[in-house]
Amino acid sequence: MSKKNKKHQEHEEHSDESWLLPYSDLMTLLLALFIVLFGMSTVDAKKFQEMSEAFQSVLTGGAGVLDQTALESNTKTSPDPEDVSKTDNLMKQKKELMRKETENLEALKKQLDNYIKNNGLTTQLDTKLNQSQLMITISDNALFPSGEAQVKPDARALAKAISNMLQKFPDYEVIVSGHTDNVPISNHEFASNWDLSSVRALNFMKILLLNENLDPKKFSAIGYGEYHPVASNDTNVGRAQNRRVEVSIIRKYQDGDQQIGMPATHEP
Structure with a gap:
């Protein structure tokens, strides 16, 4: 085989690979483009602007998209000292x-206990x-x-x-609640224990409000019947304990999950 043919075969076996460099650059740019497109579909305009700036930074040799995102994340998680x-x-x-x-x-409870x-x-x-109220x-x-x-x-x-x-503590909500036992009642005046407990609570509240120094807006009456x-x-002893009226002075500041404005519930 001639030397000329031999050199030609060696050239074919070792082809020029210089095309890989622009190809890899093109793939890098396509990857960056896909990142930007994905960002456009998941973030708002402000985030898109930030992503665009990060993309430009990549093309000009600055901080990468991931580096800038990490930087922003660290900045946002730092609490504001003023807050x-x-x-x-x-x-x-x-x-x-x-x-x-x-x-x-505590002062009001002491007065009541002394009375x-x-x-x-x-x-x-x-x-x-x-933690939720003072109950009488x-x-x-x-x-x-x-x-x-x-x-x-x-x-x-x-x-x-x-x-x-109560007039010494005018800022508190006051709930008057009536309760009965479970013995059914049905007469010409009350069709159920619920009716009886409601009217009892209302009547007692009305007497409290004869004191003109009390604000009616702070008072409400509830009938619970036999259900608390x-x-x-x-x-007989248990039923006697269940027949009662409760006057609840509701705390304005409470810990825990107890809802403000509602008296605590009771279980037998």
């Missing part, structure tokens, strides 16, 4: 308001302060004749005493 300071101040203010509120309700003790009403009235529980026989909703004449003094204490017992209805 942190405002949040801390709000938390401190809320804690201080909660502390003052607790002091107010109950001094008037020999420990078997008929009770007070309880928790009054047995039904202290307020109403059996099966009736008219407040006894001697119970009006109790209502007046409670209203006088605090004891078993299987005994």
